[in-house]
Amino acid sequence: MKTAHELRPGNVIMLDGSPWVVQKTETTRSGRNAAIVKMKLKNVLQDSTTETTFKGEDKMEDIILERLACTYSYYADPMYVFMDAEYNQYDVEADNLGDAGAYIVDGMEEECSVTFYEGKAISVELPVTIVREVTYTEPAARGDTSGKVMKPATITGGGTVTVAEFVKIGDKIEIDTRTNEFKKRV
Amino acid sequence: MASETPTISSFHSPHWDIFCVVVDNYGDIGVTWRLAKQLAAEYQIDINLWVDDLNSFSHILPELDKSVAQQRFHDVNIFKWNQPLDISYDPGALLIEAFACELPSQVISLIGALHQKHKAKESIIKPPVWLNLEYLSAEDWVDGCHGLPSMQASGIKKHFYFPGFTSKSGGLICESTLFKLRDEWQSNTNNKVALFKKLGLTGITAKDFVISVFSYETTALTALCKHWIQCNSITNKTSPVSKRIHALFPMGKSLSSILDLLNVPLQAIKPGQQFCLGNLVIHILPMTDQTQFDRLLWSCDFNIVRGEDSFLRAQWAAKPFIWHIYPQEDDYHLVKLQAFVNIYSLKLENDVANTWSKTNFAFNQQDSNVVEHWQQLISAQSTLEQHAKHWPIDAKKDADLASRLVEFVKTS
Numbered sequence: 001m002k003t004a005h006e007l008r009p010g011n012v013i014m015l016d017g018s019p020w021v022v023q024k025t026e027t028t029r030s031g032r033n034a035a036i037v038k039m040k041l042k043n044v045l046q047d048s049t050t051e052t053t054f055k056g057e058d059k060m061e062d063i064i065l066e067r068l069a070c071t072y073s074y075y076a077d078p079m080y081v082f083m084d085a086e087y088n089q090y091d092v093e094a095d096n097l098g099d100a101g102a103y104i105v106d107g108m109e110e111e112c113s114v115t116f117y118e119g120k121a122i123s124v125e126l127p128v129t130i131v132r133e134v135t136y137t138e139p140a141a142r143g144d145t146s147g148k149v150m151k152p153a154t155i156t157g158g159g160t161v162t163v164a165e166f167v168k169i170g171d172k173i174e175i176d177t178r179t180n181e182f183k184k185r186v
Numbered sequence: 187m188a189s190e191t192p193t194i195s196s197f198h199s200p201h202w203d204i205f206c207v208v209v210d211n212y213g214d215i216g217v218t219w220r221l222a223k224q225l226a227a228e229y230q231i232d233i234n235l236w237v238d239d240l241n242s243f244s245h246i247l248p249e250l251d252k253s254v255a256q257q258r259f260h261d262v263n264i265f266k267w268n269q270p271l272d273i274s275y276d277p278g279a280l281l282i283e284a285f286a287c288e289l290p291s292q293v294i295s296l297i298g299a300l301h302q303k304h305k306a307k308e309s310i311i312k313p314p315v316w317l318n319l320e321y322l323s324a325e326d327w328v329d330g331c332h333g334l335p336s337m338q339a340s341g342i343k344k345h346f347y348f349p350g351f352t353s354k355s356g357g358l359i360c361e362s363t364l365f366k367l368r369d370e371w372q373s374n375t376n377n378k379v380a381l382f383k384k385l386g387l388t389g390i391t392a393k394d395f396v397i398s399v400f401s402y403e404t405t406a407l408t409a410l411c412k413h414w415i416q417c418n419s420i421t422n423k424t425s426p427v428s429k430r431i432h433a434l435f436p437m438g439k440s441l442s443s444i445l446d447l448l449n450v451p452l453q454a455i456k457p458g459q460q461f462c463l464g465n466l467v468i469h470i471l472p473m474t475d476q477t478q479f480d481r482l483l484w485s486c487d488f489n490i491v492r493g494e495d496s497f498l499r500a501q502w503a504a505k506p507f508i509w510h511i512y513p514q515e516d517d518y519h520l521v522k523l524q525a526f527v528n529i530y531s532l533k534l535e536n537d538v539a540n541t542w543s544k545t546n547f548a549f550n551q552q553d554s555n556v557v558e559h560w561q562q563l564i565s566a567q568s569t570l571e572q573h574a575k576h577w578p579i580d581a582k583k584d585a586d587l588a589s590r591l592v593e594f595v596k597t598s
Contacts, residue, residue, distance in 0.1 A: 014339075015337045015338075015339060015341070016337060016339070016340070016341030017341070026327070028325070028327045028331075029514060029518045029521075030286070030320055030321050030323070031285065031320075031321030031323075031494070031512060031514075032209065032285075032321075032512065032514070033514050033515045033518070034286055036320070036331060036346070038327075038330065038331050038334065050335070050337075051334055052334055052335055052336055052337055053331050053334040053335075053336050053346040054336050055286050055318070055336075058336070060339065061339065
């Protein structure tokens with residue numbers, strides 16, 4: 001079992017007898033520090049999607065499906081193609097990658113985990129940390145060296161991450177893919 | 187009437203159930219009690235309000251008998267909610283878990299079973315619409331989450347209902363006649379003087395400046411009281427007006443912030459007591475019901491309020507106020523405060539909006555600069571009052587929470 005707060009894009013949960021792939025999660029705080037998790041889920045059997053909300057501590061059955069370590073190979077609209085160590089190729093629908101899609105870039109070397117349901121590749125989980133180059137961000141404001149001020153930055157692949165004020169264009173940064181949070185400059 | 191195993195009735199009663207766990211004294215029960223009363227009075231809905239703590243509830247409903255498990259006031263059935271549930275739960279048309287409280291396991295399994303039976307055979311009654319009534323917030327994300335279903339493991343859907351300030355949210359609790367009653371009350375100064383007298387607060391004249399204080403503990407309040415003691419005038423934009431300041435404190439957390447000024451132990455303080463300190467008179471308020479509390483807010487020149495229920499009632503009072511928001515981890519409450527400040531200030535002059543924002547943040551951050559901001563704020567009292575009069579109409583928009591809720595249930 002996993003709490004809603006622990007679920008990440010790529011996880012598969014069982015609800016009302018059907019497996020659902022988590023495509024997107026967004027956690028916010030309600031009153032008294034309670035978390036609210038908004039999710040986009042895709043029903044693996046019916047191919048339908050739904051937007052839903054859970055309490056952060058709601059427990060759900062996290063299904064352990066067959067998983068294979070793969071690397072990203074290429075994009076053939078609308079499928080992302082991944083390859084295992086034995087050069088077998090697996091197609092995953094772009095929709096199923098959800099937020100993780102923003103981190104998939106040509107030439108990426110990080111190992112991903114492709115999840116299968118009844119022989120079909122249905123989702124991809126990224127490594128917990130991933131390194132990407134900042135392609136655009138505003139210059140730092142003068143005088144602020146505290147490192148606490150944050151600003152948006154565009155990274156390779158087109159995604160946006162909130163980074164520390166000192167980060168510059170061309171810097172490589174480490175990102176936590178579970179939370180989309182900037183961790184450090186590398 | 188006790189029943190160990192609740193059973194599914196053969197008929198579908200149209201009543202609504204609201205479950206409330208009292209966490210702090212008057213916030214959760216304050217909101218659910220107002221909602222229950224309004225639904226019963228304005229929509230003639232048979233409401234069952236299940237409350238786990240009748241003792242706290244009795245402070246805002248003095249007629250309540252703490253020893254009785256089932257009773258009825260204002261056309262609302264009030265049930266004492268014991269764990270495990272010892273009063274039979276009969277599924278109605280709506281089931282509300284207030285503020286994400288954990289429903290009794292018997293209730294969850296009963297509606298889960300009802301859902302499965304209805305799924306198998308449509309002629310079997312549907313389970314109630316299940317809502318989690320959430321906390322009020324002005325944050326942007328509320329619109330995107332309001333009304334969304336939350337599929338439970340059993341397949342039954344629970345909906346998240348978010349009160350809020352926009353048309354896409356669940357709206358704000360506001361009785362249909364509230365603004366009319368408030369305007370009538372405020373049109374006659376004798377009403378406020380009579381109310382203060384009724385509450386045992388003596389020596390307040392119609393010309394005095396009266397501030398109600400219902401906050402959590404904060405050194406900002408201590409700093410403000412020290413300032414009020416020395417302050418011999420309330421300044422408006424044109425001239426200083428000599429006014430005595432009366433601060434009305436209930437027994438509780440606000441009072442803890444100023445005990446050193448009173449030089450009296452908390453146990454020795456009684457409602458009705460007053461302390462004259464320079465230009466400031468501190469009055470100790472008796473506990474009042476919600477109707478009297480509303481009138482109190484209508485009658486003061488400035489209100490300091492906390493939490494959710496009194497925060498909203500201060501807005502409906504059409505008087506300037508400071509909101510002491512419930513503190514959260516990592517100061518997340520300041521994000522919520524900023525979201526509210528942003529929408530409340532939209533139609534305020536920039537300099538007044540800025541000062542109002544700074545005063546609220548200073549109060550919430552225990553910042554002694556609150557005095558400086560307060561002085562600027564109070565010089566704009568007339569502008570703030572004008573804004574406070576218009577704000578409730580902007581905030582309520584076209585519909586209040588109860589009417590939106592009734593519509594939501596109809597279409598769910």
